[in-house]
Amino acid sequence: MIKFFCFFLLLVSSLQIANAQRQKYNFNSNWKVLTGDDSTAINNNYNDASWKNVTLPYAWNEDDAFKKDIVDLRTGIAWYRKHFKLPAAAKAQKIFIEFEGIRQAGEFYVNGKYIGLHENGVMAFGFDITDVVNFGNSDNVIAVRIDNSWDYREKATNSKFQWEDKNFNANYGGISKNVFLHITPKVYQTLPLYAGLQTTGVYIYADNYSIKEKLATIHAESEVKNESGQPQQVVYRVAVRDNSGKLVKTFTRDKINLAPGETKIITASSLVNDLNFWSWGYGYLYNVQTSLLVNNKPVDIVNTTTGFRKTEFKDGMIYLNDRVMMVHG
Structure with a gap:
């Protein structure tokens, strides 16, 4: 074996x-x-x-x-x-x-x-x-x-x-x-393993929700390291796909310079329309692909599966996607 x-x-x-x-x-x-x-x-x-x-x-x-x-x-x-x-x-x-x-x-x-x-x-x-x-x-x-x-x-x-x-x-x-x-690769997005590696990895989240209009701003954030020994110029590309694999949105952050040995947080965000929000009994998930491109070629790709939902606590009540959640203790 x-x-x-x-x-x-x-x-x-x-x-x-x-x-x-x-x-x-x-x-x-x-x-x-x-x-x-x-x-x-x-x-x-x-x-x-x-x-x-x-x-x-x-x-x-x-x-x-x-x-x-x-x-x-x-x-x-x-x-x-x-x-x-x-x-x-x-x-x-x-x-x-x-x-x-x-x-x-x-x-x-x-x-x-x-x-x-x-x-x-x-x-x-x-x-x-x-x-x-x-x-x-x-x-x-x-x-x-x-x-x-x-x-x-x-x-x-x-x-x-x-x-x-x-x-x-x-x-x-x-x-x-x-x-x-x-x-x-030696130009890469780190792993989310702060214990031991002291690295934070990839973080995907959303804000600026409009539940009625089915839109939100999606943010991607990657900690990137350059251990190639050479200066690198990196393009950060984000692709959002729904649970059937259909491409929903692509957005980029252009040309970030990384010195040899440098670690940097790279971010990109975009308003995304026609979203399906994660909800109680409806666990809709997306695949968010974050890529590092050098000379227009992808050198590192990370896939993150996640859902998007709006939560609030106000007036003594918990809201999920603008609807009150009944909570029993």
């Missing part, structure tokens, strides 16, 4: 990276887990053949479910490892790994090198692993040491998390949510 995944990653990426478009891969398969602590597990040549094979999300103590009270679930240290390969064509790209969440503190290593610490059992986070991965036929190993102890204390402050209480939630430890691998 590992060989198949690596071949698939190599084949698909080689074709699509040639067009300098970002790719997002499900990174949940072919992990290994060891319950216990072994510091040598960070090394690539470590023999993990006897470890348990799992597919994420996977809590290492999940077998305790329905056998013990939630306050009695096992806690402690568990290690997770995954072997993977990256196509040679990705060497000119950026490589990020995204974790939707762990429980609760993790130390992360790629190819034996420490890449970071995350101490939060709730939020998503990510790491830039561009400079520590191998390409082509060389193997890569990511190793994660996770501690879900009830008495875990944040390293910087030596304080416990307020929500870390046996009366609050079940302590299912490990990599308990999805993991993704992102390959992007």
Whole structure:
């Protein structure tokens, strides 16, 4: 299965990276887990053949479910490892790994090198692993040491998390949510992973609503980085499509200059007519495509699925699209 995944990653990426478009891969398969602590597990040549094979999300103590009270679930240290390969064509790209969440503190290593610490059992986070991965036929190993102890204390402050209480939630430890691998060009829109990457990604919103006339101003906002090593002149293009794929509106922000290494927030907005507003029982969604163009060619495209609705709180009542919502407590 590992060989198949690596071949698939190599084949698909080689074709699509040639067009300098970002790719997002499900990174949940072919992990290994060891319950216990072994510091040598960070090394690539470590023999993990006897470890348990799992597919994420996977809590290492999940077998305790329905056998013990939630306050009695096992806690402690568990290690997770995954072997993977990256196509040679990705060497000119950026490589990020995204974790939707762990429980609760993790130390992360790629190819034996420490890449970071995350101490939060709730939020998503990510790491830039561009400079520590191998390409082509060389193997890569990511190793994660996770501690879900009830008495875990944040390293910087030596304080416990307020929500870390046996009366609050079940302590299912490990990599308990999805993991993704992102390959992007070096002029790119960042990922919305402030934890770890300190980046804000793409933000789509609307204002200036006229519900009766079915119109609103749609805003697109992307945090953009230039890690190409060269000055870049970028055009920012936004395309709004309805839920059938029909193009509703296109608008642009022309020629933004990005110095080497520069990070900049780029925005564009336009009044859009004939909108279907998201409402209770009518969850209408649009696809908003934000693109970076260099020399009139798209180098990075991000698709965001979202809906638009007007909300207000006035006179002690909640309004959705100018209609009062009945709320029962």
